[in-house]
Amino acid sequence: MDWLQRINGAMNYIEDNLTEDIDYSKIAKIACCSSYHFQRMFSFITDVTMAEYVRRRRLTLAAFELQNSKIKVIDLAVKYGYESPESFSRAFQNMHGVTPSLAREKGIQLKAYPRMSFHISIKGDVEMNYKIEEKDSFKVFGVEEIIDTTGGNNLVRIPRMWSESFENGTYKRLEDAAPKGQIQGLCSVNAIMCYRCTDTDTFPYMIGAIDFKGDAEVPEEFTSISVPALTWAIFKTEEHKEEETTEKIQDIWKRIFPEWFPNSGYEHAEGPELELYYSLGKDRCYSEVWIPVVKK
Template sequence: MDWLEKMNGAIKYIEENLTNNIAYIDVAKIACCSEYHFQRMFSFITDVTLAEYIRRRRLTLAALELQGSSIKVIDVALKYGYESPEAFTRAFRNLHGVSPTFAREMGTQLKAYPPISFSISIKGDVEMNYKIVEKNSFSFFGVEEVMDTTNGNNLVRIPQLWQECFKDGTIERLVKAQPKELVEDDFVTDVNGIMCYRETGEETFPYMIGVFDMDGNAEVPDEFSVISVPALTWVVFRTDEHKKSEVVEKIQAIWERIFSEWFPSSGYEHAEGPELEVYYTAKGDRNYSEVWIPVVKKQD
């Protein structure tokens, strides 16, 4: 219930400040997590970015005011944070499909986005395989790109980046440069993904395709960037075995469930630190994937 109270408290704060400047860091404090991780969690749970949610709510209220009063368009624009009538009109038309002036006409069809409310959902019919592990500090090196989360662009761009790295030989060069491969049973992992290791601005996050350097002693080629990861406690989620063609589907399905199903009842909170996608493969078309997230025990 504590998690629900925090998330609904954050939504209440947003609703009470839709006509003011909303600092994401203030919203995140109510939810007791960092600004960056709150935005990530919000997007995974609601399928919409925090910025887009606030934009929709403001334009929903703006439409109601235009229909119910003789208020000037410029006054509504300024009230909901738009610096000019032109900017407001563009945003209004993109959401509602009509101009603010036309929205006053009787019978005009508009869109309404009500406030989000978080509640307990009865799930759990499909198990989630996870474990809590502690790891010493390690390094990770590879190629980086800053991902845009607007409209789920990251879900499309990340698989594209992997395809490009396979095609241009980057993956092969990374495999050659890694000091050693990780082995679990008969599965090995070569090239993996790491993200959220630094802040890059609202609605974006850094993503790197690379390899582990567990001892931090590798001779890293100049073309690759290096990340130092501190000692952390991690929750590790594992997919079922799957075909290579199912990697994207399986890893994205895990991500969608972590924040909405596991965290609310786990007794853990997201800690400051990067997130990992680790890919294991064996002979034949046998694969499984893992998501690694740094965690801390919730304070009573």
């Protein structure tokens, strides 16, 4: 239950500071993880970014104040962190569909996003296949991009990035440069993310080849990163067709944090996250999500 208490403590901090500057590093400290990993976890669990959640909560409270007080729009804009009444009005109308002035009128329909809290969902009807493994340090090399998570851009940009790598020959060049025969069935090109800190609503994502021995010759066109020795929680999807890869791996991501971590005895460690893809032949495959962990 410690995990739930920490996550809900972080949500309480957000709620208590909606009219102040929210310190994302403090949120993560309350949750006992990095700002980077907390925001990523939050997005996977809720399907909305942390910044978007904060924006919705502020505009929800602003609508309540408009209907229940005589506060000026300019004062409300300042109170909820907007640089001008115009930027506040645009944001308000984008969410509620009406201007702040109209929101004062009786019978106007507005939107309210309630505060979030987290609870354990006891299901048990679908198993999760996982194992804990220790791995020595290794390298990954490939092409990277800083992915923006606002507005679900990551769900669009990452698939497009893969499509572009096939179209422009990057995937083939990575495949040719990748070490062969390291793990049975492992595809030559995989993905690694969150291997360094970027901005609040972004994370680094690399389509790359994994070199578990660390001695492969890396072509100059590719970026190389080192992954330290870590303990990994490795989650395996069910077998699926190649075109189902994105769906199946996203299903696993959405279950790891609310279903596995609370009762696992492990916590998320500092380090990158990986997605590995395996081929079983005849259009059958499976995928793995690797997350660095430490015992509580």
